[in-house]
Amino acid sequence: MKLPIREARSARDVALSRALIEEYAAGLGIDLRFQAFDEELGSLPGRYAPPLGRLLLAGPPGDAVGCIALRPLAPPARATRCADDVWSRFAAPVGEVKRLYVQPRARGTGTGRALAVSIVDAARAIGYRTLCLDTLERMSEARALYASLGFRTCAKYYDNPLDDAVYYSLAL
Numbered sequence: 001m002k003l004p005i006r007e008a009r010s011a012r013d014v015a016l017s018r019a020l021i022e023e024y025a026a027g028l029g030i031d032l033r034f035q036a037f038d039e040e041l042g043s044l045p046g047r048y049a050p051p052l053g054r055l056l057l058a059g060p061p062g063d064a065v066g067c068i069a070l071r072p073l074a075p076p077a078r079a080t081r082c083a084d085d086v087w088s089r090f091a092a093p094v095g096e097v098k099r100l101y102v103q104p105r106a107r108g109t110g111t112g113r114a115l116a117v118s119i120v121d122a123a124r125a126i127g128y129r130t131l132c133l134d135t136l137e138r139m140s141e142a143r144a145l146y147a148s149l150g151f152r153t154c155a156k157y158y159d160n161p162l163d164d165a166v167y168y169s170l171a172l
Contacts, residue, residue, distance in 0.1 A: 003065065003111055005118045008055040014044050016064040017055050024067075024101035028136070034161055047071040052095075054122045058102070058111045065106035068115040069098045070123055073132055089154075091129035091171060098133070100142060112142070116149055124172050131172060132157055137164040 008017045018041055025032055040046060048055040048069040058066040073096040097119055102112045123131050133151070135142050143166060151168040 003058045003106065003109070003114070004060065005056055005058050005114055006061075007050075008045060008057050008067075012062065013057055013064070014055075016057060016059075017067050017069075018044055020057075020064060020067040020101055020103070021099050023103070024099060027101075030162065034159075048098075052126060054119060054126075056115060056118055056122070058106070058115050066100075066102035066111045066115055068100045068119045070095050070119050070126075070131075071098060072096075090132070090157075090169065093128050094130045094132060095123045095126070095128035096132050097123075112145055113148075116145055120149060120170070120172070129172050131170040132168065134158075134160060134165050134167050136162070137166055 006013070008014050021041065021044075025037065045053065045055045047053050048071050052072040054070040056068050057064040073094045097116075100112060100115060100119075102115070120131065131151070132154070133146065134157075135146070137143075146168050149170070151170045154167050154169040156165070156167055157169075
C-alpha cells in the first residue's frame with residue numbers, strides 16, 4: 001500500500017503534523033524539553049517551513065499516518081570539543097532530519113522509507129550538502145532504515161543529555 005507523501009501546508013495538515021509529533025513523543029517515553037519541544041509544537045511549521053525546511057505527511061488528503069521534518073542546522077554557539085571536530089567534517093549547508101514517525105496502523109507498508117527518501121530528496125533540492133539526525137539506540141528499525149539510505153554514524157553534533165542517543169550524517 002503506497003501512501004501519497006505531501007507537504008503540510010494547510011492548517012489541517014499542520015494540525016495533523018502536530019498530533020503525529022505528539023504521538024511520537026509520547027511513544028518515546030522521554031522528556032524532550034531539552035529540544036525546546038513545546039516551542040516547536042506551538043510554532044509549527046516553524047523552522048520546518050520552506051524555503052529551508054520541510055514538514056511532510058504520508059496519507060490521503062485530510063488524514064495522515066506518518067510524518068517527517070527537515071530544518072536548517074547551524075553549529076552550536078558554544079560547541080563542545082567533540083562537536084567542534086564533528087562540525088569541521090560537515091559540508092555546509094547542513095540540514096537536520098527530525099520527527100520521523102509512522103503510526104502502528106501503517107508500519108510495515110514502506111511508509112517510513114517513503115518519508116525518509118522524500119526528505120532526503122527535498123534536502124538535495126533545497127541545496128543542503130549534509131544531513132544530520134539523531135535517534136535512540138533502541139530504535140533498531142529506524143537505525144536500519146537510516147543505514148540503508150547511506151547515513152553513517154558520527155560523533156555527537158549537539159548537546160543532547162540522553163545517554164542512548166545515536167548520531168548519523170549523510171553527505172549529499
